[in-house]
Amino acid sequence: MATPEYYTLEGGDRMPRIGFGTWQASDEVLERSVEAALAAGYRHFDTARAYENEAALGRALRRWIGEDTTRRQHLFIVTKLPPGGNRPELVAEYFEASxxxxGLEYVDLYLMHTPFAFVHVPGDLHPKNPDGTMRVDHSTDLLSVWKSICKLKESGRARHVGVSNVNAEQLRRLCAVQKPACLQVEVHALCQQPALVAEARELGVPIVAYSPLGSKALADALAEKTGREYPDLLKLPIVQRIAQAHDRTPAQVLLRHTLQRGLAAIPKSTNPDRIKQNITLWDFELSASEMSELAALDRGEQGRIxxxxxxxxIDKHPEFPFKK
Ligand SMILES: NC(=O)c1ccc[n+]([C@@H]2O[C@H](COP(=O)([O-])OP(=O)(O)OC[C@H]3O[C@@H](n4cnc5c(N)ncnc54)[C@H](OP(=O)(O)O)[C@@H]3O)[C@@H](O)[C@H]2O)c1
Structure with missing residues (x-):
């Protein structure tokens, strides 16, 4: 069966299965990268209030739209409520700031970034205590926040609403209120989340895989801080061998694996050649045995970056989603 290029959402809107990640890029680099991504054919762009780059992304997108306002309908723009906004009465304010x-009239998808929360401190998206710990808001009422996010659809300025970083139990609770249009979570060869993927599929919630290439910058930063080793996904011998067999790059193999699992992915790159590579994925196919070899790379919770x-x-928050 052909690998679909879109998820079809409620009402018929289409979310491209390959989107462009924007985390950890400076404004100038991001604007150039977004131009390269648009030229390469990306139409799905992922940002977040917490990335502090919405204005740069907006500038690049608005330049592309230009005078031809019909172009907007071809884009699928995603942003997220930051953890400091996880209180029902703050949702509208954070949405308006995004x-x-x-500088757009609407976003295609607005996500709750995390189920845990920080204390709301105006002007500080990552408030800390003097000892360096986060100022955690332990009183989060997840379902009230979700209901408030769902209300954003009424104005039509958030066409769809969804969640990120929740576990299966939290997803079930949210679905009992209203089904999220999407669940964005970490998924890649070492962290394949088969149980969560199966649960989301059963509930009818499409999954978007973040850090699909292993988020090297984050892995390197964490390795330096903790001494833990994070294998480089792009250098895994199985991935390299399969890439060679198809005359493709390791990144293309990892992304194709995600697509063939029936998921979407949002790789980030600031390099024009790699930006093109990461969306050139529909002209080759991994065999069933290659898919099994890649499935065997999963390390479960140990693979999470x-x-x-x-x-x-933050792990003390009552809604912290991950098992130790
Ligand atoms: N919801 C959440 O909590 C959450 C968390 C993390 C990420 N995200 C989203 O997911 C996006 C992607 O995740 P990510 O940025 O963590 O990491 P990623 O996409 O897994 O990896 C990005 C890294 O891979 C490199 N890269 C990209 N394409 C490559 C290629 N073809 N060959 C070799 N290296 C390549 C990039 O370097 P170059 O730039 O030099 O190419 C960059 O260092 C983010 O940008 C963000 O939008 C969401």
Missing amino acids: MKDL CDFSFFLG
């Missing part, structure tokens, strides 16, 4: 920076340990003390 809309102002993006973005475990939010960089937010000191």
